[in-house]
Amino acid sequence: MAMMTPTNEAMGLPGRVMRRLDTKWFVIGGATLVVAWLTLIPLGFLLWQSFHSTGTMQEPAVLTMENYITAFESAESLVLMGNSLQFAFLTAAFALVVGTFFAWVNERTNTPFKSLFFAMSIIPLIIPGILFTVSWIMLASPQIGILNKVFGSWFDIYSMAGMVWVDGLHYAPVAFLLVTAAFRSMDPSLEESAMMSGASVVQTAFKVTLKLAWPAILAAFIILFIRAIESFEVPALLGLPIGLRVFTSAIYDAVHSYPSNIGLASAYAVVLLLITSVGIYYQSRLSNQGSKYSTVTGKGFRPRVADIGRWRYLTGGIFILYVILVVGLPFLVLLWASLQRYYSVPSWNAVQHLSFNAYAKVLAYPGFYTAVWNSVKLALGGATIVMLLTSIICWITIRTKIQGRWLLDVLASLPLVFPGIVLGLSLMVFYLNFDIGIYATLWIMLMAYVIKFLPYGMRYNSTSMVQIHKELEESAAMSGASWLMTFRRVVLPLMKPGLMAGWIYIIVVSVRELSSSILLYSPGNEVISIMIWEFWQNGQYVELSAFGVMMITALFCFIMLVQSVSKRFGVKGM
Amino acid sequence: MLTIENLSTVYQSPSAKPVLAASDVNFSVPKGRLFTLLGPSGCGKTTTLRSIAGLERPTTGVITAGNRVVFSGDSKIFIAPNRRQFGMVFQSYAIWPHMSVFENAAFPLRVRSKRLPEKEIKDKVMKMLAAVSLDHLAERQATQLSGGQQQRLALARALVMEPELLLLDEPLSNLDAKLREKMRFELKKIQRELGITTIYVTHDQSEALALSHEIAVMNQGKIVQIGSPRDIYERPKTAFVADFIGSTNFIEGVIRDRSDHGYIVDSAIGSLAADRKDDLTVGTAVSMSIRPEDLRLSETPPTDTNHTVIQGTVSAKVFLGECIDFKIMVNEVELLARCHPSIRTPVGGTIYMSVDPLKCAILNGTASRTASLH
Ligand SMILES: Nc1ncnc2c1ncn2[C@@H]1O[C@H](COP(=O)(O)OP(=O)(O)O)[C@@H](O)[C@H]1O
Numbered sequence: 001m002a003m004m005t006p007t008n009e010a011m012g013l014p015g016r017v018m019r020r021l022d023t024k025w026f027v028i029g030g031a032t033l034v035v036a037w038l039t040l041i042p043l044g045f046l047l048w049q050s051f052h053s054t055g056t057m058q059e060p061a062v063l064t065m066e067n068y069i070t071a072f073e074s075a076e077s078l079v080l081m082g083n084s085l086q087f088a089f090l091t092a093a094f095a096l097v098v099g100t101f102f103a104w105v106n107e108r109t110n111t112p113f114k115s116l117f118f119a120m121s122i123i124p125l126i127i128p129g130i131l132f133t134v135s136w137i138m139l140a141s142p143q144i145g146i147l148n149k150v151f152g153s154w155f156d157i158y159s160m161a162g163m164v165w166v167d168g169l170h171y172a173p174v175a176f177l178l179v180t181a182a183f184r185s186m187d188p189s190l191e192e193s194a195m196m197s198g199a200s201v202v203q204t205a206f207k208v209t210l211k212l213a214w215p216a217i218l219a220a221f222i223i224l225f226i227r228a229i230e231s232f233e234v235p236a237l238l239g240l241p242i243g244l245r246v247f248t249s250a251i252y253d254a255v256h257s258y259p260s261n262i263g264l265a266s267a268y269a270v271v272l273l274l275i276t277s278v279g280i281y282y283q284s285r286l287s288n289q290g291s292k293y294s295t296v297t298g299k300g301f302r303p304r305v306a307d308i309g310r311w312r313y314l315t316g317g318i319f320i321l322y323v324i325l326v327v328g329l330p331f332l333v334l335l336w337a338s339l340q341r342y343y344s345v346p347s348w349n350a351v352q353h354l355s356f357n358a359y360a361k362v363l364a365y366p367g368f369y370t371a372v373w374n375s376v377k378l379a380l381g382g383a384t385i386v387m388l389l390t391s392i393i394c395w396i397t398i399r400t401k402i403q404g405r406w407l408l409d410v411l412a413s414l415p416l417v418f419p420g421i422v423l424g425l426s427l428m429v430f431y432l433n434f435d436i437g438i439y440a441t442l443w444i445m446l447m448a449y450v451i452k453f454l455p456y457g458m459r460y461n462s463t464s465m466v467q468i469h470k471e472l473e474e475s476a477a478m479s480g481a482s483w484l485m486t487f488r489r490v491v492l493p494l495m496k497p498g499l500m501a502g503w504i505y506i507i508v509v510s511v512r513e514l515s516s517s518i519l520l521y522s523p524g525n526e527v528i529s530i531m532i533w534e535f536w537q538n539g540q541y542v543e544l545s546a547f548g549v550m551m552i553t554a555l556f557c558f559i560m561l562v563q564s565v566s567k568r569f570g571v572k573g574m
Numbered sequence: 575m576l577t578i579e580n581l582s583t584v585y586q587s588p589s590a591k592p593v594l595a596a597s598d599v600n601f602s603v604p605k606g607r608l609f610t611l612l613g614p615s616g617c618g619k620t621t622t623l624r625s626i627a628g629l630e631r632p633t634t635g636v637i638t639a640g641n642r643v644v645f646s647g648d649s650k651i652f653i654a655p656n657r658r659q660f661g662m663v664f665q666s667y668a669i670w671p672h673m674s675v676f677e678n679a680a681f682p683l684r685v686r687s688k689r690l691p692e693k694e695i696k697d698k699v700m701k702m703l704a705a706v707s708l709d710h711l712a713e714r715q716a717t718q719l720s721g722g723q724q725q726r727l728a729l730a731r732a733l734v735m736e737p738e739l740l741l742l743d744e745p746l747s748n749l750d751a752k753l754r755e756k757m758r759f760e761l762k763k764i765q766r767e768l769g770i771t772t773i774y775v776t777h778d779q780s781e782a783l784a785l786s787h788e789i790a791v792m793n794q795g796k797i798v799q800i801g802s803p804r805d806i807y808e809r810p811k812t813a814f815v816a817d818f819i820g821s822t823n824f825i826e827g828v829i830r831d832r833s834d835h836g837y838i839v840d841s842a843i844g845s846l847a848a849d850r851k852d853d854l855t856v857g858t859a860v861s862m863s864i865r866p867e868d869l870r871l872s873e874t875p876p877t878d879t880n881h882t883v884i885q886g887t888v889s890a891k892v893f894l895g896e897c898i899d900f901k902i903m904v905n906e907v908e909l910l911a912r913c914h915p916s917i918r919t920p921v922g923g924t925i926y927m928s929v930d931p932l933k934c935a936i937l938n939g940t941a942s943r944t945a946s947l948h
């Protein structure tokens with residue numbers, strides 16, 4: 001009978017039961033509403049806008065197909081579509097070939113410098129896209145490019161090839177990580193039996209390793225393709241000056257032309273959304289059937305790497321060359337430019353005039369501290385909100401049996417299909433029309449960051465949520481803890497490693513965010529990446545370089561700090 | 575055909591300390607023989623096999639196949655696995671899921687540097703598939719095969735290039751019990767028919783006894799005994815071998831004298847005639863192994879002259895169908911005896927055991943720590 005007491009007590013106190021239920025449902029309902037509001041409204045309004053003319057003070061917006069007609073009647077739009085697909089395809093292919101090559105070299109051969117391969121994979125995090133692009137302009141533009149000066153007119157970065165080169169080089173590490181994961185999940189004996197059948201190292205790679213990894217490689221390609229078609233910095237800086245436009249830069253152009261054509265921008269955005277949605281759909285289908293070839297045996301031992309003899313100097317050399325191209329040269333050229341008074345190509349004369357003038361100027365720049373402080377606020381705020389919100393959503397989708405919980409999962413993952421510039425556009429349009437006082441404030445940018453990074457939060461949180469045994473929660477409930485108490489005292493602490501890793505990741509990507517911010521910032525609300533953008537627009541190359549060097553150094557130190565701390569505390573997943 | 579001398583293989587890893595997985599392994603296998611590496615899991619069988627295959631690089635030793643040195647630690651010879659031309663069947667079978675049955679088996683012929691005409695490839699592959707009775711499934715996708723069929727396909731793939739040496743790593747361990755019995759005979763038949771020199775790795779003693787011409791028992795990276803199946807079973811040299819291969823009774827004693835067959839040993843259960851070829855001094859403490867089925871039981875004292883006779887009391891018995899296990903107390907020592915169910919002595923009754931001296935093996939070292947009944 002003693003065991004029954006708590007129940008009886010609860011039965012006797014219906015108010016308490018009600019309260020318990022209340023908090024839980026209140027939190028679940030609230031989270032659902034917030035997510036729906038965050039993700040659905042911009043999407044819906046973007047669609048609405050794309051079928052309406054751009055309203056002004058005098059004439060209200062009217063229903064029209066005009067935008068799509070403008071977008072698709074001209075031959076120019078075909079060119080736009082062609083450019084976008086070509087750029088995304090070539091960039092993804094280039095990044096994939098480079099990344100797959102390094103993944104194979106690292107996992108399967110005895111190439112030197114292997115310990116550096118993974119360090120390389122954080123490069124896209126450390127060097128923001130806009131700085132990487134700017135540094136390659138300084139290296140390879142026909143007018144001021146150092147490489148062109150040294151090697152004669154060697155390469156024109158303002159071209160499709162230049163765009164593919166810069167973006168593909170920058171994102172090859174992502175391909176490297178994705179393909180490496182696939183190689184690691186492979187049963188080593190599948191390749192060993194090819195060796196035993198008499199196949200050479202290269203035959204084994206092409207006939208077995210790559211064939212088996214094919215679904216994963218294809219999925220990686222789609223991920224890279226989507227990322228490339230969403231890419232803004234590279235097409236804006238390298239394409240627009242020569243009139244080579246892709247969807248993202250065309251949207252930017254339409255918004256910033258005079259008079260701005262929001263309707264046309266929305267039509268482009270909808271088309272872009274369709275492309276990314278198809279991509280995400282195929283990618284998720286591929287990863288669902290990814291288990292088709294997965295023949296992992298429980299043995300934890302890695303396959304022995306093949307001795308490739310003298311070829312390893314070649315593969316090691318290629319790797320070093322890559323590191324030079326992707327880190328060495330870009331950083332050095334920024335460093336060089338930052339030490340000048342006026343931008344000039346390296347020369348003996350220039351060396352004699354090195355100065356820290358640019359750094360002093362940047363630090364004395366009125367907007368500098370505001371921008372840094374804004375970025376810090378947005379990064380910390382956005383990361384915290386995303387991780388807490390998605391922890392609740394993951395709990396609902398993984399732990400409860402509520403009908404329709406999959407819908408919540410879909411909603412929270414929906415921003416995956418939003419290219420940054422499309423997200424910026426739709427938020428801008430919506431809060432311009434429905435003025436609740438956040439347009440042209442930091443709040444709208446915070447909202448953009450939260451939406452954009454929701455899927456990352458989902459990924460980090462669901463990975464750690466599935467690892468927490470349900471009984472740990474149930475025993476807390478049996479001990480008499482309320483739902484809120486259980487969530488706060490048991491679930492969140494257990495998820496801490498994943499929460500921390502996701503939080504840090506979102507902080508880092510927030511600081512580099514440009515493509516949404518570019519349509520949402522207003523004077524006084526600049527962030528770091530916008531400041532770099534403005535420096536570039538104003539031709540302040542030396543200030544930009546000084547700022548970039550400081551930013552890269554700060555991000556680098558932050559990541560190093562985080563990694564050494566997380567090693568100590570066992571935070572995984574960075 | 576295959577000679578292994580002083581082979582040692584160490585696994586280096588940056589995070590853990592090195593593992594000496596095979597240490598000073600020596601053996602040789604004549605042409606056409608099936609040689610088995612037998613031992614508990616983790617004793618280094620796979621490592622030894624992979625070292626022969628060239629999938630691991632040994633630290634020292636010499637491996638000679640035919641008249642070809644494929645590895646030599648001293649003269650820095652290491653022939654890559656794909657140039658050794660040994661057939662190998664992996665424990666997981668390693669059937670490529672992206673190829674058909676035919677393409678799996680044809681792979682070794684296709685990757686050859688000397689291209690064969692398509693027709694010849696087809697003939698060879700179909701002949702091989704027929705030998706393992708998979709020819710009717712040639713066009714199937716490899717993922718649609720059952721475990722037993724995958725195992726046979728792996729064998730066909732290993733044999734299609736007509737290797738001089740076949741390496742098998744626990745080829746039957748992933749099959750269910752019934753199929754395992756069947757494939758055991760099948761494997762033996764194929765090996766004997768083709769006369770292919772084979773190294774067979776297993777942790778299953780009955781498999782080893784059933785298939786092998788010769789067995790090497792391994793423990794902790796070392797070979798502890800090499801011999802024919804009968805040798806290993808009847809004359810284990812150490813307590814480990816006696817214990818690992820079947821169940822046994824360990825008996826401690828002291829050598830009292832020599833006899834025609836070996837020695838007379840005093841033990842807690844009386845004096846026993848025991849077998850041993852090499853020299854042991856009188857007065858040495860030894861342990862002996864007697865298999866349960868070698869304790870011949872009778873209700874009346876037996877009359878054989880050269881057998882040792884021991885009298886005991888039945889303390890427990892277990893009926894197992896084809897046989898019956900008796901636990902018999904002799905002077906505070908419990909022995910396990912296995913015999914035909916026709917013996918019906920009740921618990922508490924007196925029983926006599928006779929032991930052939932040849933079946934009473936003196937072991938190296940004492941086994942006091944492992945002395946136990948199974
Ligand atoms: N690739 C490897 N790296 C490190 N240690 C290994 C590796 N492979 C096997 N070992 C270790 O070497 C020992 C022998 O392993 P193995 O040869 O696989 O044993 P067996 O096949 O007899 O079960 C074990 O202790 C095992 O943990």
Ligand SMILES: [Mg+2]
Pocket residue numbers: 616619620621744
């Ligand atoms: Mg093994």
